[in-house]
Amino acid sequence: MARYESILETVGGTPLIRLTRAAAGLQPRIYVKPEWQNPGGSVKDRAALSMLRRAESEGALRPGGTVVEVTSGNTGIGLAMAAAHLGYRAVIFTSSAISREKRSQLAAYGAEVRLVDNFVPKAHPDSLRSHGERFVAETPGAWLAAQYDNPANPAAHYASTGPEIWSDTDGDITHLVATVGTGGTISGTARYLKEVSDGRVQVIGADPTTSSYAGGDGSQKFIEGAGHFVHPESNVDDWPTSLDSGLIDRFVRIDDRRAIETIQWLARTEGILAGGSSGVAVAAALDVARDLGPDGTVVVPLPDSGRQYLSTYFDDDWLTANGFAGSAAPTGDPTVGERATPVPLVDRDEQVTDVVTRLENGGIGPDDVALVLYRRAGRSVAPHPTDVVGATTLARLRASSTVADALQSVGPRLGAGLPLPHPSVTRWRDSGDKIALVLDGGRVTGILHPESADPDR
Ligand SMILES: Cc1ncc(COP(=O)(O)O)c(C=O)c1O
The missing domain is CATH 3.10.580.10 (CBS-domain)
Structure with missing residues (x-):
């Protein structure tokens, strides 16, 4: 076993696990990458640490400062974990629509959780984003991570997720299938894999049916983290600059029901307990794999664990x-x-x-x-x-x-x-x-x- 000098050194380095039972009958190999093995429990630890370290090096975050983010949970958790370890105050603005487990985890790291529930467009003064921006403007020493438009978010995946996948498949990967929230994971990983394979690796965005990334109507969905929601009163659908959509060869669209059924089935047939956006990604990967021959190697990052959603996607009362x-x-x-x-x-x-x-x-x-x-x-x-x-x-x-x-x-x-x-x-x-x-x-x-x-x- 490796030895680490701090919790932050354990971010990244997640394995690849082959799907066997769940992919039975399909010709290509399908490997999932369980990002919940990061210490905060999700893929967002990579982006959180990368953004925080860059802010420190650029002087935007100084000792005694406050780390602030507006988030559907996991980025806040990664930031809260790093802030706890490094001695920063963390203030996380989020909505009560996120799972109870994620809110509890934020609080467990000592972060101050501010729930903002107003259903308004992003530019509205009552939106989550406006609350975060206002708090930063009014708080000396506060730094807003701004994952949607922070180049250190995709850069984390260019530096770690992409190289890990390339090395662990010995360069055999043919298809990357990943969900798109801020776009950090897919953009950074895809950029690396496209570069190192001379463009050979195909990149597929796995998107909730209603997400506007793949042409959906932009309405809400029950899967947290993946896809792009557009408030119905928004005049503009501004996509994050963390997303480089030019790197995505095509999208596969998966509805909430299929995503949830996929993670229930993964848990019960494969023993892999993954979160809802992983269901979007795995269902899309299975669709992709159906058209591939035995030379295919499909890699699917799984953003977080089903343990974050025991009160939702794995709870009979919530499901009903x-x-x-x-x-x-x-x-x-x-x-x-x-x-x-x-x-x-x-x-x-x-x-x-x-x-x-x-x-x-x-x-x-x-x-x-x-x-x-x-x-x-x-x-x-x-x-x-x-x-x-x-x-x-x-x-x-x-x-x-x-x-x-x-x-x-x-x-x-x-x-x-x-x-x-x-x-x-x-x-x-x-x-x-x-x-x-x-x-x-x-x-x-x-x-x-x-x-x-x-x-x-
Ligand atoms: C559960 C979950 N799935 C998927 C994603 C999407 O990852 P990214 O923001 O890197 O596109 C996120 C990120 O917020 C997430 O929390």
């Missing part, structure tokens, strides 16, 4: 609540999905007269519910619940001059597989008469009226 589990109740009871009603969708910014005509032509009754959504160009799949602004009816629309004037609030989200009766459904029915959103695979596929949720109906 978000429509990722059970389409038939084992007891034979009816389910929320069976009682759901399909629902017409209306853009919040549509002309009210156009909406009324459309709904009338569609045979919608005056009191039937329609869901009002943020406008989103190129919507290609059922909406994510965060794109739902509220509900309305034809009768309300007829009496209003804009769609926004006709809005009513909606009740909770209920997973399609929830059996009836269920405590969460009973609580909602007892609390009023709002319609509930029915989620299947994390998308809103219908609504449920309180009276339809009566199990004895």
